Amino acid sequence: MSLMFEPYALRELTVRNRVWMAAMCQYSAASTGTEVGAPNDWHFAHLAARATGGAGMIVTEATAVSAEGRISPYDLGLWNDRQVEAFAPITAFIAGQGAIPGVQLAHAGRKASTDRPWVGGAPVLPDAGGWLPVGPSAVPFDNRHLVPHELSVEEIAAIVEEFRQAATRALAAGFQVAEVHGAHGYLIHQFLSPISNRRTDRYGGSFANRIRLALEVTEAVRSVWPEELPILFRVSATDWLVEAGRTDEHGWTIKDSVALSIELKQRGVDLIDVSSGGNVAAVSIPVEAGYQVPFARRIKADAGVAVGAVGLITEPVQAEKLIADGDADVVLLGRELLRDPYWPLHAARELGVEVTVPPQYRRAL
Numbered sequence: 001m002s003l004m005f006e007p008y009a010l011r012e013l014t015v016r017n018r019v020w021m022a023a024m025c026q027y028s029a030a031s032t033g034t035e036v037g038a039p040n041d042w043h044f045a046h047l048a049a050r051a052t053g054g055a056g057m058i059v060t061e062a063t064a065v066s067a068e069g070r071i072s073p074y075d076l077g078l079w080n081d082r083q084v085e086a087f088a089p090i091t092a093f094i095a096g097q098g099a100i101p102g103v104q105l106a107h108a109g110r111k112a113s114t115d116r117p118w119v120g121g122a123p124v125l126p127d128a129g130g131w132l133p134v135g136p137s138a139v140p141f142d143n144r145h146l147v148p149h150e151l152s153v154e155e156i157a158a159i160v161e162e163f164r165q166a167a168t169r170a171l172a173a174g175f176q177v178a179e180v181h182g183a184h185g186y187l188i189h190q191f192l193s194p195i196s197n198r199r200t201d202r203y204g205g206s207f208a209n210r211i212r213l214a215l216e217v218t219e220a221v222r223s224v225w226p227e228e229l230p231i232l233f234r235v236s237a238t239d240w241l242v243e244a245g246r247t248d249e250h251g252w253t254i255k256d257s258v259a260l261s262i263e264l265k266q267r268g269v270d271l272i273d274v275s276s277g278g279n280v281a282a283v284s285i286p287v288e289a290g291y292q293v294p295f296a297r298r299i300k301a302d303a304g305v306a307v308g309a310v311g312l313i314t315e316p317v318q319a320e321k322l323i324a325d326g327d328a329d330v331v332l333l334g335r336e337l338l339r340d341p342y343w344p345l346h347a348a349r350e351l352g353v354e355v356t357v358p359p360q361y362r363r364a365l
Contacts (some may be wrong), residue, residue: 001166003323004316005353008056008330010270010306013176015100015330018323019344020057021050022273022310022332023234027074027116037077037084037269039065039291047090048192050337051097052358053343057096059232059332062106062181065159065166066357068105068131072114073124078103084173091174102177104168104234105163105221109187110148110196113318124207130344136191136213137198142281156203156213157236159187162209164220165307171225178225179232180218188214189236192260193252193279210260211260215267222268230270233306235260237276237295240283245333249282254295261303271306287311290318308332316347322326 005017014062028042029035043060056314059328062072064077077083092100113130114121123146124130134155151159167178179196182188191213192197197204203212218233225231261272275297277285285291292311309328313319318332336343347354357365 002320002348002353004320004351005333005348005355008296010177012228013100013230015056016098016343017054017056017258018330019319019347020330020332021055021059021337022308022334023059023061023063023181023339024334025071026077027072027118029074029076030074034082035086037067037070037075037079038083039076039090039316040086041042041092044090044093048093048097049341051099052096052361053337053340053342054348054355054357055099056175056330056344057102057179057335059102059104059179060187061164062104062108063170064249064286065105065107065162068134069109069159069162070112070113071106071108071186072116074116075131076168078105078298079162081169083088087173087175095174095176097358100177101175102232103173103175104181105170106167107159107162109133109190110139110145111185113146127187131350133185136196136203139196139198141185141196142278150199153201155205160213161218163217164224165217167221168224177230177232178213178221179273180221181234182214183234183236183273183275185280186278189252190253190277192256193243193281195239195251197202207256207259211263213225214260214265217271218264218267225331231268232273233261233264233269234273234275234306235299236362237274237299238279239290240277240285241280243286244284244331246283254298257295258299258302261299261305266306267304267343269305271329273308273310274299274301274328275310289314290322293322293327299325300328306330316350319347320334320351
Protein backbone atom coordinates (compact mmCIF):
# COMPACT_ATOMS: atom_id res chain seq x y z
CA MET A 1 0.00 0.00 0.00
CA SER A 2 1.18 3.53 -0.80
CA LEU A 3 -0.24 6.63 0.84
CA MET A 4 1.20 8.73 -1.96
CA PHE A 5 -1.10 7.06 -4.47
CA GLU A 6 -4.25 7.15 -2.39
CA PRO A 7 -6.92 9.62 -3.54
CA TYR A 8 -6.97 12.88 -1.63
CA ALA A 9 -10.13 14.91 -0.98
CA LEU A 10 -10.32 18.69 -0.66
CA ARG A 11 -13.87 19.90 -0.09
CA GLU A 12 -15.93 18.05 -2.71
CA LEU A 13 -13.01 17.54 -5.08
CA THR A 14 -11.09 14.26 -5.08
CA VAL A 15 -7.57 14.24 -6.49
CA ARG A 16 -6.44 10.84 -7.77
CA ASN A 17 -3.15 10.87 -5.83
CA ARG A 18 -0.90 13.06 -3.68
CA VAL A 19 1.78 13.76 -6.30
CA TRP A 20 1.09 17.20 -7.74
CA MET A 21 2.91 19.41 -10.22
CA ALA A 22 4.12 22.65 -8.69
CA ALA A 23 3.84 25.92 -10.60
CA MET A 24 6.88 26.52 -12.82
CA CYS A 25 7.24 29.56 -15.06
CA GLN A 26 7.91 28.84 -18.72
CA TYR A 27 8.44 32.41 -19.98
CA SER A 28 6.99 31.38 -23.34
CA ALA A 29 3.84 33.43 -23.93
CA ALA A 30 3.56 36.18 -26.52
CA SER A 31 4.68 39.53 -25.16
CA THR A 32 2.76 41.72 -27.61
CA GLY A 33 -0.37 41.63 -29.75
CA THR A 34 -3.71 39.94 -29.22
CA GLU A 35 -2.10 36.77 -27.79
CA VAL A 36 -0.16 38.52 -25.02
CA GLY A 37 -0.33 36.47 -21.82
CA ALA A 38 -2.27 33.64 -23.50
CA PRO A 39 -1.07 30.03 -23.36
CA ASN A 40 0.07 28.53 -26.65
CA ASP A 41 1.22 25.18 -28.05
CA TRP A 42 4.21 25.09 -25.70
CA HIS A 43 2.02 25.43 -22.63
CA PHE A 44 -0.41 22.81 -23.92
CA ALA A 45 2.39 20.31 -24.53
CA HIS A 46 4.11 21.08 -21.22
CA LEU A 47 1.01 20.80 -19.02
CA ALA A 48 -0.57 17.93 -20.94
CA ALA A 49 2.56 15.78 -20.66
CA ARG A 50 2.47 15.98 -16.86
CA ALA A 51 -1.23 15.10 -16.83
CA THR A 52 -0.65 12.00 -18.95
CA GLY A 53 2.38 11.31 -16.76
CA GLY A 54 0.18 10.62 -13.77
CA ALA A 55 0.32 13.73 -11.58
CA GLY A 56 -2.82 14.18 -9.51
CA MET A 57 -2.99 17.96 -9.90
CA ILE A 58 -1.42 20.21 -12.50
CA VAL A 59 -0.80 23.76 -11.27
CA THR A 60 -0.02 26.34 -13.93
CA GLU A 61 2.91 28.67 -13.73
CA ALA A 62 2.41 32.01 -11.96
CA THR A 63 -0.49 33.46 -13.94
CA ALA A 64 -0.66 37.21 -13.63
CA VAL A 65 -3.84 39.01 -12.64
CA SER A 66 -2.79 42.05 -14.67
CA ALA A 67 -0.26 42.94 -17.34
CA GLU A 68 1.94 44.77 -14.84
CA GLY A 69 1.74 41.77 -12.50
CA ARG A 70 3.80 39.57 -14.81
CA ILE A 71 7.30 38.57 -13.78
CA SER A 72 8.37 38.94 -17.40
CA PRO A 73 6.69 40.12 -20.60
CA TYR A 74 6.49 36.43 -21.55
CA ASP A 75 4.35 35.22 -18.65
CA LEU A 76 0.81 33.92 -18.70
CA GLY A 77 -2.11 35.99 -17.51
CA LEU A 78 -5.83 35.93 -16.84
CA TRP A 79 -6.86 39.54 -17.25
CA ASN A 80 -8.83 39.21 -20.52
CA ASP A 81 -11.23 36.89 -22.29
CA ARG A 82 -8.78 35.80 -24.99
CA GLN A 83 -6.63 34.25 -22.27
CA VAL A 84 -9.68 32.41 -20.95
CA GLU A 85 -10.36 30.99 -24.43
CA ALA A 86 -6.77 29.83 -24.81
CA PHE A 87 -6.73 28.09 -21.42
CA ALA A 88 -10.01 26.20 -21.98
CA PRO A 89 -8.68 23.39 -24.22
CA ILE A 90 -5.73 22.88 -21.88
CA THR A 91 -7.86 22.49 -18.77
CA ALA A 92 -10.24 20.20 -20.66
CA PHE A 93 -7.37 17.95 -21.72
CA ILE A 94 -5.90 17.83 -18.21
CA ALA A 95 -9.27 16.86 -16.74
CA GLY A 96 -9.77 14.32 -19.51
CA GLN A 97 -6.60 12.56 -18.38
CA GLY A 98 -7.93 12.24 -14.83
CA ALA A 99 -5.87 15.07 -13.35
CA ILE A 100 -7.12 18.26 -11.69
CA PRO A 101 -6.34 21.56 -13.44
CA GLY A 102 -5.18 24.22 -10.98
CA VAL A 103 -4.15 27.82 -11.58
CA GLN A 104 -1.68 29.87 -9.58
CA LEU A 105 -2.88 33.48 -9.49
CA ALA A 106 -0.04 35.91 -9.02
CA HIS A 107 1.30 39.45 -9.04
CA ALA A 108 5.07 39.96 -9.23
CA GLY A 109 5.15 43.38 -7.56
CA ARG A 110 8.66 44.81 -7.39
CA LYS A 111 10.13 41.74 -9.15
CA ALA A 112 8.12 42.39 -12.32
CA SER A 113 9.32 43.41 -15.79
CA THR A 114 12.40 41.20 -16.02
CA ASP A 115 13.74 39.26 -18.96
CA ARG A 116 13.75 35.50 -19.43
CA PRO A 117 16.18 33.84 -17.01
CA TRP A 118 18.07 32.05 -19.78
CA VAL A 119 19.10 35.44 -21.22
CA GLY A 120 20.12 36.84 -17.86
CA GLY A 121 16.84 37.96 -16.27
CA ALA A 122 17.79 41.64 -16.24
CA PRO A 123 15.09 44.29 -15.82
CA VAL A 124 13.20 45.15 -19.01
CA LEU A 125 12.95 48.92 -19.11
CA PRO A 126 9.74 50.71 -20.14
CA ASP A 127 11.26 51.93 -23.42
CA ALA A 128 12.18 48.31 -24.30
CA GLY A 129 8.75 46.77 -23.77
CA GLY A 130 8.77 46.67 -19.99
CA TRP A 131 7.03 48.74 -17.33
CA LEU A 132 7.59 50.29 -13.92
CA PRO A 133 7.09 47.66 -11.18
CA VAL A 134 4.98 48.37 -8.12
CA GLY A 135 5.40 47.34 -4.50
CA PRO A 136 4.41 48.06 -0.92
CA SER A 137 7.33 50.49 -0.63
CA ALA A 138 9.85 52.16 -2.93
CA VAL A 139 12.47 49.53 -2.09
CA PRO A 140 14.00 47.52 -4.98
CA PHE A 141 14.68 43.80 -4.68
CA ASP A 142 18.40 44.35 -5.35
CA ASN A 143 20.68 46.80 -7.12
CA ARG A 144 19.76 45.36 -10.52
CA HIS A 145 16.01 45.81 -10.15
CA LEU A 146 14.11 49.04 -10.71
CA VAL A 147 12.87 51.06 -7.74
CA PRO A 148 9.16 50.20 -7.63
CA HIS A 149 6.29 52.64 -7.45
CA GLU A 150 4.85 52.59 -3.92
CA LEU A 151 1.22 51.56 -4.16
CA SER A 152 -1.47 53.83 -2.78
CA VAL A 153 -4.32 52.38 -0.73
CA GLU A 154 -6.59 52.87 -3.73
CA GLU A 155 -4.16 51.01 -6.00
CA ILE A 156 -3.98 48.15 -3.50
CA ALA A 157 -7.78 47.86 -3.58
CA ALA A 158 -7.64 47.72 -7.39
CA ILE A 159 -5.16 44.83 -7.25
CA VAL A 160 -7.40 42.92 -4.85
CA GLU A 161 -10.20 43.38 -7.38
CA GLU A 162 -7.89 42.11 -10.15
CA PHE A 163 -7.37 38.90 -8.18
CA ARG A 164 -11.14 38.53 -7.83
CA GLN A 165 -11.70 39.04 -11.54
CA ALA A 166 -8.87 36.68 -12.46
CA ALA A 167 -10.41 33.98 -10.25
CA THR A 168 -13.72 34.45 -12.06
CA ARG A 169 -11.95 34.04 -15.39
CA ALA A 170 -10.07 30.99 -14.10
CA LEU A 171 -13.35 29.31 -13.28
CA ALA A 172 -14.68 30.13 -16.75
CA ALA A 173 -11.49 28.64 -18.24
CA GLY A 174 -12.15 25.30 -16.56
CA PHE A 175 -9.84 25.38 -13.57
CA GLN A 176 -10.99 23.47 -10.50
CA VAL A 177 -8.41 24.73 -8.00
CA ALA A 178 -7.12 28.26 -7.43
CA GLU A 179 -3.81 28.88 -5.69
CA VAL A 180 -2.94 32.35 -4.40
CA HIS A 181 0.77 33.03 -4.85
CA GLY A 182 2.02 34.55 -1.61
CA ALA A 183 5.62 33.37 -1.86
CA HIS A 184 9.03 33.84 -3.51
CA GLY A 185 9.31 37.57 -3.03
CA TYR A 186 6.37 38.50 -5.21
CA LEU A 187 3.79 41.13 -4.30
CA ILE A 188 1.90 39.43 -1.46
CA HIS A 189 5.16 38.21 0.09
CA GLN A 190 6.55 41.73 -0.26
CA PHE A 191 3.71 43.01 1.90
CA LEU A 192 4.19 40.20 4.44
CA SER A 193 7.88 40.83 5.07
CA PRO A 194 9.20 43.93 6.89
CA ILE A 195 12.29 43.64 4.70
CA SER A 196 10.28 44.94 1.74
CA ASN A 197 7.31 46.55 3.50
CA ARG A 198 8.24 49.89 5.08
CA ARG A 199 4.73 51.31 5.11
CA THR A 200 3.25 53.14 8.07
CA ASP A 201 -0.43 52.92 7.09
CA ARG A 202 -2.92 50.07 7.56
CA TYR A 203 -0.87 47.83 5.22
CA GLY A 204 2.44 48.12 7.05
CA GLY A 205 4.14 47.99 10.41
CA SER A 206 2.37 45.43 12.61
CA PHE A 207 1.92 41.79 11.71
CA ALA A 208 -1.85 42.33 11.39
CA ASN A 209 -1.27 45.15 8.91
CA ARG A 210 1.36 43.33 6.86
CA ILE A 211 -0.88 40.28 6.33
CA ARG A 212 -3.88 42.43 5.39
CA LEU A 213 -3.31 42.18 1.61
CA ALA A 214 -2.90 38.39 1.78
CA LEU A 215 -6.18 38.08 3.63
CA GLU A 216 -8.03 40.52 1.37
CA VAL A 217 -6.86 38.72 -1.77
CA THR A 218 -7.83 35.36 -0.30
CA GLU A 219 -11.27 36.64 0.65
CA ALA A 220 -11.74 38.11 -2.83
CA VAL A 221 -10.85 34.83 -4.53
CA ARG A 222 -12.98 32.80 -2.12
CA SER A 223 -15.94 35.12 -2.75
CA VAL A 224 -16.18 34.01 -6.38
CA TRP A 225 -14.76 30.48 -6.08
CA PRO A 226 -17.44 27.78 -5.66
CA GLU A 227 -17.89 26.55 -2.12
CA GLU A 228 -17.32 22.96 -3.23
CA LEU A 229 -13.92 23.71 -4.80
CA PRO A 230 -10.67 24.26 -2.89
CA ILE A 231 -8.27 27.17 -2.65
CA LEU A 232 -4.55 26.78 -1.98
CA PHE A 233 -2.10 29.42 -0.77
CA ARG A 234 1.62 29.24 -1.53
CA VAL A 235 3.74 30.73 1.22
CA SER A 236 7.45 31.28 1.67
CA ALA A 237 7.76 29.93 5.19
CA THR A 238 10.80 32.07 5.97
CA ASP A 239 13.03 34.75 4.48
CA TRP A 240 15.96 32.66 5.85
CA LEU A 241 17.40 35.60 7.80
CA VAL A 242 16.85 34.10 11.25
CA GLU A 243 18.15 30.72 10.09
CA ALA A 244 21.23 32.45 8.63
CA GLY A 245 21.93 34.14 11.97
CA ARG A 246 21.19 37.64 10.68
CA THR A 247 19.53 38.81 13.86
CA ASP A 248 20.08 42.47 12.96
CA GLU A 249 17.29 42.21 10.40
CA HIS A 250 13.78 40.99 11.06
CA GLY A 251 12.29 39.29 8.05
CA TRP A 252 9.39 36.91 7.60
CA THR A 253 9.73 33.80 9.78
CA ILE A 254 8.21 30.35 10.20
CA LYS A 255 6.41 31.63 13.30
CA ASP A 256 4.79 34.30 11.13
CA SER A 257 3.83 31.68 8.54
CA VAL A 258 2.09 29.57 11.17
CA ALA A 259 0.09 32.57 12.36
CA LEU A 260 -0.80 33.55 8.79
CA SER A 261 -1.85 29.99 7.97
CA ILE A 262 -4.30 30.00 10.89
CA GLU A 263 -5.87 33.18 9.50
CA LEU A 264 -5.97 31.80 5.96
CA LYS A 265 -7.68 28.60 7.10
CA GLN A 266 -10.40 30.68 8.74
CA ARG A 267 -10.94 32.44 5.41
CA GLY A 268 -11.44 29.32 3.35
CA VAL A 269 -7.95 28.20 2.35
CA ASP A 270 -7.83 24.40 2.25
CA LEU A 271 -4.11 23.69 1.87
CA ILE A 272 -0.89 25.65 2.38
CA ASP A 273 1.74 25.03 -0.30
CA VAL A 274 4.94 25.50 1.70
CA SER A 275 8.02 26.89 -0.01
CA SER A 276 10.58 29.43 1.24
CA GLY A 277 12.81 32.36 0.36
CA GLY A 278 12.78 34.68 -2.61
CA ASN A 279 12.41 38.06 -0.92
CA VAL A 280 16.02 38.69 0.15
CA ALA A 281 18.61 38.77 -2.61
CA ALA A 282 21.71 37.89 -0.61
CA VAL A 283 20.90 35.22 1.93
CA SER A 284 22.38 31.77 2.45
CA ILE A 285 19.90 28.92 2.00
CA PRO A 286 21.11 25.41 2.92
CA VAL A 287 19.64 23.65 -0.09
CA GLU A 288 19.56 19.88 0.35
CA ALA A 289 17.11 17.04 -0.14
CA GLY A 290 13.78 17.92 1.45
CA TYR A 291 15.18 21.11 2.98
CA GLN A 292 11.75 22.77 3.18
CA VAL A 293 9.89 19.78 4.65
CA PRO A 294 10.45 20.88 8.29
CA PHE A 295 8.54 24.08 7.54
CA ALA A 296 5.61 22.12 6.13
CA ARG A 297 5.66 19.87 9.19
CA ARG A 298 5.60 22.88 11.52
CA ILE A 299 2.70 24.61 9.74
CA LYS A 300 0.69 21.39 9.60
CA ALA A 301 1.17 20.73 13.31
CA ASP A 302 0.82 24.25 14.69
CA ALA A 303 -1.79 25.71 12.34
CA GLY A 304 -3.89 22.57 11.99
CA VAL A 305 -4.17 22.92 8.22
CA ALA A 306 -3.35 20.59 5.34
CA VAL A 307 0.02 21.27 3.72
CA GLY A 308 1.99 20.43 0.64
CA ALA A 309 5.77 19.95 0.74
CA VAL A 310 8.04 21.06 -2.10
CA GLY A 311 11.76 21.42 -2.69
CA LEU A 312 14.29 18.78 -3.76
CA ILE A 313 11.85 15.92 -3.37
CA THR A 314 13.22 13.58 -6.01
CA GLU A 315 12.91 9.95 -4.91
CA PRO A 316 9.69 7.92 -4.59
CA VAL A 317 10.69 6.41 -1.24
CA GLN A 318 11.55 9.89 0.08
CA ALA A 319 8.17 11.29 -1.00
CA GLU A 320 6.27 8.29 0.37
CA LYS A 321 8.02 8.55 3.73
CA LEU A 322 7.28 12.22 4.32
CA ILE A 323 3.57 11.58 3.71
CA ALA A 324 3.59 8.42 5.83
CA ASP A 325 5.38 10.29 8.64
CA GLY A 326 2.73 13.00 8.59
CA ASP A 327 5.13 15.76 7.52
CA ALA A 328 2.83 16.75 4.67
CA ASP A 329 -0.45 15.72 3.09
CA VAL A 330 0.80 15.98 -0.51
CA VAL A 331 4.06 16.52 -2.36
CA LEU A 332 4.51 19.05 -5.13
CA LEU A 333 7.25 18.39 -7.65
CA GLY A 334 8.90 21.11 -9.71
CA ARG A 335 12.23 20.50 -11.39
CA GLU A 336 11.87 16.74 -11.01
CA LEU A 337 8.83 16.86 -13.29
CA LEU A 338 10.80 18.94 -15.77
CA ARG A 339 13.36 16.16 -15.85
CA ASP A 340 10.78 13.38 -15.99
CA PRO A 341 7.13 14.14 -16.88
CA TYR A 342 6.27 10.53 -16.06
CA TRP A 343 7.78 10.54 -12.57
CA PRO A 344 4.45 9.58 -10.92
CA LEU A 345 4.10 6.51 -13.14
CA HIS A 346 7.69 5.49 -12.54
CA ALA A 347 7.27 6.07 -8.79
CA ALA A 348 4.14 3.93 -8.72
CA ARG A 349 6.01 1.10 -10.37
CA GLU A 350 8.88 1.41 -7.88
CA LEU A 351 6.44 1.34 -4.97
CA GLY A 352 4.48 -1.58 -6.39
CA VAL A 353 1.29 0.38 -7.06
CA GLU A 354 -0.99 -0.22 -10.02
CA VAL A 355 -2.11 3.01 -11.64
CA THR A 356 -4.14 3.86 -14.70
CA VAL A 357 -2.20 4.96 -17.77
CA PRO A 358 -3.57 6.38 -21.02
CA PRO A 359 -4.78 3.47 -23.19
CA GLN A 360 -2.43 4.61 -25.95
CA TYR A 361 0.50 3.76 -23.65
CA ARG A 362 -0.70 0.48 -22.14
CA ARG A 363 1.36 -1.68 -24.44
CA ALA A 364 4.46 -0.24 -22.79
CA LEU A 365 3.53 -1.73 -19.40
